[in-house]
Amino acid sequence: MIDIHDIWKIYDVGGQKIEALKSVNLTIEKGSFISIVGHSGSGKTTLLSVLGGLTKPSKGSVRINGTDIWTLNDRQLSAMRNEKIGFIFQFSSLIPTLRAIDNVALPVIYANGGKKANRSAVYEYAEELLSTLGLSHKLQSFPSELSGGQQRRVSIARAFINRPAIILADEPTGDLDTQSEEEVMEFFSRINEQDHTTFLLVTHNLGLARMTDKVHTMKDGMLNSNNGGNPA
Amino acid sequence: MNISQTSLALQNLARRTFRTYALLLAIAIVSGAIFSTSTLMWGVNNSLSKGLSKFGADLLVVPKGSMISMKSALLTGEPSLFYMEGGIMEKIASIKGVKSVSPQLFLTSVDGDCCVMGNAFIIGFNPKTDFTVLPWLEDKKERAFQMDDVIVGASNSYNVGDTVFFYGQNLTVYGKLGRTGVGLYDNAIFMNIEKAYSMAEESHRLPKVAKLKLVRGQVSAVLVQTEVGSKIPFISFTISKDPDVKVITAGNIITSVRQNLVTLFGSTLVLSFVLILANALMIGAIFSTIVNERKRELGILRAIGASKISIFKLIVYEAAMLTSMGGALGVFLGIVIMRVYQRTIIFNLKALNMPYLWPPASSIIILASIAIAAAVVVGVAGAFYPALQGSKLQPYDAIRAGE
Numbered sequence: 352m353i354d355i356h357d358i359w360k361i362y363d364v365g366g367q368k369i370e371a372l373k374s375v376n377l378t379i380e381k382g383s384f385i386s387i388v389g390h391s392g393s394g395k396t397t398l399l400s401v402l403g404g405l406t407k408p409s410k411g412s413v414r415i416n417g418t419d420i421w422t423l424n425d426r427q428l429s430a431m432r433n434e435k436i437g438f439i440f441q442f443s444s445l446i447p448t449l450r451a452i453d454n455v456a457l458p459v460i461y462a463n464g465g466k467k468a469n470r471s472a473v474y475e476y477a478e479e480l481l482s483t484l485g486l487s488h489k490l491q492s493f494p495s496e497l498s499g500g501q502q503r504r505v506s507i508a509r510a511f512i513n514r515p516a517i518i519l520a521d522e523p524t525g526d527l528d529t530q531s532e533e534e535v536m537e538f539f540s541r542i543n544e545q546d547h548t549t550f551l552l553v554t555h556n557l558g559l560a561r562m563t564d565k566v567h568t569m570k571d572g573m574l575n576s577n578n579g580g581n582p583a
Numbered sequence: 584m585n586i587s588q589t590s591l592a593l594q595n596l597a598r599r600t601f602r603t604y605a606l607l608l609a610i611a612i613v614s615g616a617i618f619s620t621s622t623l624m625w626g627v628n629n630s631l632s633k634g635l636s637k638f639g640a641d642l643l644v645v646p647k648g649s650m651i652s653m654k655s656a657l658l659t660g661e662p663s664l665f666y667m668e669g670g671i672m673e674k675i676a677s678i679k680g681v682k683s684v685s686p687q688l689f690l691t692s693v694d695g696d697c698c699v700m701g702n703a704f705i706i707g708f709n710p711k712t713d714f715t716v717l718p719w720l721e722d723k724k725e726r727a728f729q730m731d732d733v734i735v736g737a738s739n740s741y742n743v744g745d746t747v748f749f750y751g752q753n754l755t756v757y758g759k760l761g762r763t764g765v766g767l768y769d770n771a772i773f774m775n776i777e778k779a780y781s782m783a784e785e786s787h788r789l790p791k792v793a794k795l796k797l798v799r800g801q802v803s804a805v806l807v808q809t810e811v812g813s814k815i816p817f818i819s820f821t822i823s824k825d826p827d828v829k830v831i832t833a834g835n836i837i838t839s840v841r842q843n844l845v846t847l848f849g850s851t852l853v854l855s856f857v858l859i860l861a862n863a864l865m866i867g868a869i870f871s872t873i874v875n876e877r878k879r880e881l882g883i884l885r886a887i888g889a890s891k892i893s894i895f896k897l898i899v900y901e902a903a904m905l906t907s908m909g910g911a912l913g914v915f916l917g918i919v920i921m922r923v924y925q926r927t928i929i930f931n932l933k934a935l936n937m938p939y940l941w942p943p944a945s946s947i948i949i950l951a952s953i954a955i956a957a958a959v960v961v962g963v964a965g966a967f968y969p970a971l972q973g974s975k976l977q978p979y980d981a982i983r984a985g986e
Contacts, residue, residue, distance in 0.1 A: 398977075405886055406979035425891050433888020444883045448594035453586045460588055461888035470585045509887070554841065 353379040353402065353517065353549065355518035358411035360397050360508065360572075371397045372408065373572040381516070382547035384540070386560040389569035395553040396441070396521050398403050398569065402551070403436050403519045415517070433461045437510030443502045445494040445509075451501075452477050452490040455508045462513060473512065480508035485531075485539060499526035507535060517549045518542075524559060536562050588893070589842030592900040595877075602906065610909025610958050613858045613914060618707025619917040620851045620955035623928065625946060626939045640715055640806035641815055643831040644675060644822055666801040667827060671965030675805055678821050680813030685712040688779050689796060690802040705749065706771045715806055716760070716773050732757035734773040747772065749788040750782050762940065762950075774972025830900065859961055866902060874898065874973040881973055882981030891974040898970035899963055910955035917954075918947075 358551035371394050379385060389395050400406040402413055404420050412419045415435065422429060438444075445454045455477035459470060481490055484504040494502055503526040510518055518539070524532040536559070542548050552563055560566045568575040588734075596603050601878045634871045646665040669686055688707035708716050710728050720734065722743050728734070733754045737900060745756040752772065774782075783795035809815055819830045874881070881894055889897075921928065929939050942950065977982075 385812070400979040403886070404978075405882075405982070406977055429888050429890035429893070431885060438886045440883070440886075444879075445884075446591075446880055446883070448598050449586065449591075456586055457591075457884075458651075458887040460591070461890070461893060474585060513888075535950075542860055 352414075352416060352549075353377075354412075354414040355379075355402060356400070356412045356414070357400055359409045360394075360401060361409040370572050372401065375411070375572075375574045377567070377574060379549060379551060381549055383545065383565065384543045384550045384563050385565040385567065386552040386554060386563040387567045387569055387574070388554060388557060388560045389491075393569040394572040395569050397572075398574070399519050399521055399551065399553050403438060404432050405438075405519075411437070417552065429461065432468060433458055433517050434513055437515040437518045439507055439510045439518065439520035439523045441525055442450055443494065443499070444506050445502055447494050450482060450491050450493055451486060451497065452507045454494070454505055455481060455512055457509065458513050472534065477484070477512055480511055481505070484508055485534070500528065500531055503527060504531070504535070507538075514546065515548065517551070520550065520552045522556070523552060523553050524554075524556070532559070586675050588897060589900065589904075592897055592904055594789075595873075595897075595901055596905055602869065602883075606866070606905055607909045607912060609862055609865065610906050610961070611913035613855060613862050613913065613961075614910040614954045614958040615913030615917040615920075615958060616851065616858070618847050618914045618950060619854045619921055620855060622917070622921065622942060622947065622950050623939075625942050625950060627922055629940060629942060629946075641809045641832070642807035642819055643823070644671065644805040644807060644828050645803070647827055647829050647833060662700070666797065666803055669800045669802045670803070671825065671828060672805050674825070675807055675822055676820055680818050681807055681812045681924050682811050682813075683712060683714055683808045684778060685709055685714060686802040687804045687806060688776050688797075690779060690783075690797065701769075704771045705779065706773050707776035708773055714808055716768075719760045719768075720760035721759040724755075728757055728775070730778050731755060732774070734758045734760060736760050736769040736771045736773075738769040739760035739772065747857075748785045750793065750795060752778075752782050752785070754778075785905050788980045844852070859957070863961045863965040866906070866962055867968060869967035870898060870902060870966040873901075874969045878976065878981045878984045881976055882978045882984070885976070885978035885981065894976075895970045895974035898973050899966050900969075902962035902966030903959050906958040907955055909962075910958030913958065916952040918951075967968070 355375055355377040358372050358375040359370070362371055363368040375394075375398060387395050387398065388480055391562075397406065404413075404423075413421060415431070420431060423431065432438075445451075446457065449457065452474065456470070456473050459473040478490060481487060481504075484507060486501060486504055486508070489497060489501060489505075492501075494505070499506065503524070507520075507523060510520070510546070523539075524535055527535060539550055540562075543550055544549045550563070552559065554560055635891055639686060646667040672684045672686060677682060686707075686709055690705040690707065706716075710717065716734060717728070721737070723734075724732075724743060731752070731754055733747060734757055737760050739759070741747060741756045741759075743756055747754050747756060749772075780797070780799040783797040784799070786793065786795045807818070809818055815832065819832060822828065822830050863966075881889075884894060884897070941947075
């Protein structure tokens with residue numbers, strides 16, 4: 352379970368205080384499939400990064416399974432990001448010098464505190480994920496040889512490589528055509544059902560948000576109470 | 584190949600080939616210069632201390648005029664043909680603290696039609712009182728040293744059992760000395776001093792033989808061995824009272840060579856250390872740029888589980904890999920250049936009265952390891968601050984900075 356309590360994020364820009372998040376409270380049950388919609392600059396991405404341990408809130412707590420992640424030390428927080436959270440960013444987040452399969456397997460080098468994991472099993476799973484996402488013919492391609500949509504699908508595959516409990520996705524289908532978008536959402540739903548993986552999607556695409564179980568709205572750094580969405 | 588922290592660092596280096604090669608070359612030049620300089624200095628120093636310790640004499644007494652050329656003779660094997668009366672030996676032997684004295688007589692052979700085989704530096708010694716030649720025989724015949732025998736230095740091409748022909752005399756190579764680094768010994772041919780006198784006398788009687796201008800009883804040098812605990816400066820001072828002689832001590836020679844060493848290599852070493860500092864700063868600046876260029880990637884790595892220390896290690900690995908490869912390349916180039924110009928180097932060192940022995944393989948490996956390790960230290964030191972800055976980046980800020 353994820354419990355976000357009274358989260359504030361205030362940026363100091365040239366001496367001016369910008370409140371990106373204002374007292375955000377949110378509880379997400381394990382296995383939920385929810386989305387947050389809002390205009391650009393509403394604070395969606397900032398909330399996602401606070402929740403994922405990427406940026407420290409100015410105030411408040413984020414508890415994952417009872418642990419306040421912002422009280423963890425760097426090693427523990429990094430391990431948590433590696434093992435429990437899968438990120439899908441809204442921009443291309445691939446390492447340009449690595450092939451698609453290596454980009455997907457990349458998190459394994461930080462697994463178990465950098466100790467050797469069963470890498471062949473990881474590579475098998477990476478291949479399986481890429482095949483599921485329609486990229487079985489692009490395993491050895493570098494990012495520069497992939498289209499924007501293909502790069503996005505590689506990023507999605509990477510988010511799942513460590514079988515995380517939580518997927519935090521920022522505009523996950525941004526570069527995809529309608530058919531690919533539906534395939535990806537179907538893939539998300541299947542994983543959500545099979546593994547009870549928690550999904551939190553941030554998007555300004557209302558059509559996409561409607562495919563989730565619950566939709567929250569953000570405006571000016573504040574999270575509004577549930578306002579619809581599609582019940583499961 | 585499966586992905587690993589090392590392969591990731593290697594692939595990062597391969598990303599900007601020109602920059603990587605330029606850095607590699609800069610490091611190679613510095614480590615090559617350090618390796619070559621230290622190898623040459625080591626060679627000279629080692630040759631000197633090894634040679635002089637093997638030499639066995641605490642003092643060398645020579646005719647006054649031959650002082651400078653005598654040092655040269657000792658170190659490079661160039662002949663010095665000044666003579667003094669052998670009676671000086673008795674005076675020296677009577678000085679308190681002197682354990683033994685032994686004469687040496689220097690002759691040079693000349694290229695001739697009939698009488699010599701090539702040009703060689705001949706030293707007559709007294710086998711009965713000698714303490715500097717016979718103890719260092721490495722290879723010899725299974726019998727006692729005889730009147731018609733010679734002993735050859737290590738640099739000589741003759742082998743035990745060969746026959747040599749000097750001033751109308753056929754002589755047998757009795758033995759060969761181990762390499763000493765003292766040019767005088769490594770290049771010379773040693774014969775019984777009595778044989779040298781008789782050979783000089785014979786040279787005047789035999790037709791078509793170059794005449795040796797030498798009078799029986801004259802010597803070129805007197806080697807002095809002192810008692811343990813005796814005051815060498817006092818003995819040296821006492822001998823120096825004779826206005827016709829000069830005393831050379833091992834210290835004289837070492838000081839003179841070291842001064843030459845400092846003159847020759849000092850500026851190279853200073854320049855190398857300045858270059859090391861410049862390289863460290865250059866690596867710092869370049870890795871600072873690299874960290875800035877890759878902010879987003881570093882942020883992404885943090886997002887997928889890299890800790891601060893992992894990011895720090897990744898950047899430092901890159902620098903260490905680059906500089907170790909540069910260091911190895913520098914050592915390789917240094918060895919190649921030293922081997923290619925081996926003769927020129929030794930010739931130039933000899934011209935500065937510096938004997939030279941190539942260090943043994945084990946020492947070269949040690950010096951090479953030090954040069955490579957120094958290059959790695961430079962890399963790590965240069966990349967330390969940028970790596971620290973890179974590791975301190977907040978993941979989200981790093982990702983946003985790259986947008």
